[in-house]
Amino acid sequence: MHRVEHVMGFPVSLRIDDETVPEGLGDAVFAWLREVDERFSPFKSGSEVSRYGRGELTDDELSADLVEVLGLCEEYRAATGGAFDVRLPGREFDPCAVVKGWSVQRAADLLSGAGVRRFCLNAGGDVVVGGGPWRVGVRHPEAADQLCAVLELSEGAVATSARYERGDHIIDGRTGKAATGIDSLTVVAASLTLADTVATAAFAMGREGVEWAAGRAGCEVFAVLPGGEVLRTDGVPIAP
Template sequence: MTTHVEHVMGLPVSLDLRDEGDFAGAVAEAFAWLHDVDARFSPFRADSEVCRLDRGEPAAGDLSADLDEVLTLCAYYEDLSGGAFSARLPGRGLDPSGVVKGWAVQRAADRLHAAGARRFCLNAGGDVVTEGEPEPGRPWRVGIRHPERPDAVCAVLASRDGAVATSAAYERGAHVLDGRTGLPATGLLSVTIVAEDLTHADALATAAFALGTDGIAWAAAQPRCGVLIVDSQRRVHRSPGLALA
C-alpha cells in the first residue's frame, strides 16, 4: 500500500495505491510527468511551450507531439460545445488548461497501470481517476464538494475503473469563461461528469459549465457519461442510474 501527495499544477495531487509490491519507481515517474507537463503547458510561465507557441516560436509545424495532441483535443471540444469551450478566448493568450489537467492526470494513471498497478485512486484537486477497488466488493468513494459550503459534500459517488471531474467557481472564482463571449459563465454552480477517462470527463465538465444552463441538457446528451449538476437556483440535475456510494 502506498500513499503519496505532491503540490503540482497549482493544486494537491494525491495517490492512494492499494497494490502490494514496490511501486516507488512508477509513482516517481507519474509525478515527474505531472511536473513536466506543468512546466511545458502552463500559460503562466513565459518559457513554457504553450507561451512560446503563443508568441510564434516555435512554428506550428515544430510542436511537440504532446502539445499537438492537446491542441487537437481542444479543437475537438470547442467544436463539440459550439465554441463555449475554447483554448483561445477573446483578448487572451493561448490557454489549453481546460484539457491539460485531465489529460495529464489520466496519462499519469496510465503510467501506473503500465507498471502493474490495478487498485488505486489518483486525485488531482477533486478530479479523480480510479482503478479497481480499494477492498474486494467495495468501490472507491469520491466526494463531490458542496458548491456553496466548503466544509460539506453534496454527493458521494461510487467509482470503479473510471473518472470523475468537477467544474465550479468555488476554488478560483469565475475562472470558467464562455468562449463565445469571453465573459464568465453563469447559470450553474457546479458540474460533475463521470466518464471512462479523466481527459473526457474534465473537458466535458468545463464545456458544460461554460455553456451555462444549456450545459445541463448538453452534458446529459453525451454518450457513456453520468452527470451531476447544481444550477444557480440550487436545483440538482442527476443522470438516472448515477452510482452513489
C-alpha cells in the same frame, strides 16, 4: 503507498493499495506531472505552450503531445459552438482546461501499465481510480464542509467544474463573459481526459451545458444549479 505533492498549482495525492508497488513508479508519476507543468504551463514564458501562443513555433515544430492537446481543444470548441475556447480575445492562449485531465489520465495510465490494480489519483479534486470500489465526494457548492453527493465507482474518473474555488473563472467564448448558469457540474467517465474536458466545456455553456454533457457518449452528469436545483443522469453512481 500514499504520497502527496503540489504540482501544476494544486495538490496531487497518489494512493496505491496493492501489496507490492513497482520500484520508482511513484517517482515516475510525479516526474511526468512536473514535466507537464514545465512544458504546458501558460504561466511559464519558456514553456512550449507559451512559445506557441506567442507564435514562436510553427505547427511542424510542435511536440506530438501538444498536437494532441490542440486537437482536443478544437474538438470541444466546435462541439460547444465556441462556448469552450482556449483562445479568448484579449487573453493569452491557455489550454489548461484540457491539459489537466489529459495529463493526470496519462499518469493513471502509467500506473495501470505497470500492473497496479488498486489506486486512487486525486488531482485538485479531480479523481481517477482503479480496482475499487472507491467513494468520491462531491462538494456542496455553497458549503465547503458539506457534500451534496457521494459517488461509488470501481474504475474511471470524476471531474467537477464549479465557481466555489476560483469564482467566475470559466468564460463563455460566445459572449466573452463569465459562465454563471451552473453552480457546479460533475462528470463521471471512463477517463479523466473526457470527464474533465466535458465538465469544463459544459460549464462554459451555462444551463444548456447540462443537457449537452448528458448527451456525450460515456458521460454521467450531476449538476447543481443556482438556487439549489439538482439535475443528474440516471447512471450517476450514487453510493448506497
